[in-house]
Amino acid sequence: MTESVIRFLIGCVIVSTFAIIGDVLRPKSFAGLFGAAPSVALATLGVAxxxxxxxxxxxxSHSMMFGAAALCLYSMTVCRLLMRQHMRALSASLLATxxxxxxxxxxxxxFSGGA
Structure with missing residues (x-):
């Protein structure tokens, strides 16, 4: 229970910090990018x-990097299915999942020897 509370508090501080940084930078779309994934990852790693x-x-951290690389592949797959194959968004996202x-x-x- 206390680990969850600590993770929540650290996450709040880091999300707020990244949101402020994102708000200062241009374009404004960076605000969402900086406010989400990095802050959650840092809070999780800090508590760990x-x-x-x-x-x-x-x-x-290795698992987070593997997930990020897979997310990049997911995003490229969705874009390709939507733009080139003219699939519906739900079908494309399910297939890309x-x-x-x-x-x-x-x-x-x-990279982790199966573990």
Whole structure:
């Protein structure tokens, strides 16, 4: 319970900080980018280092990188399906979700020895 509260508080501070940075930068679309993923990732890694150890946080950071790479592949797949294949958004996103899952788990298996 206390880990969740700590994660929440750290997340609030970091989200607010990144939102302010994003609001100052141009274009304004950076505000959402800076306010979401980096702040949650930093809060999660900070709590992991404090409550567990650096090795545990390293595993989490590697998983985050694999997920980010898979998300990039997901985004490119959705764009290609929407623009070139003229699929409906729901169909394209569902199909690309399978691509994301295979990519994320595949990267995890290849670079982490299957663990």
């Amino acid at each position: 280092v404090v409550t567990h150890d650096a090795a545990y946080a390293a595993v989490q 399978a691509v994301w899952l295979v990519a994320a788990l595949g990267l995890q298996a290849v």
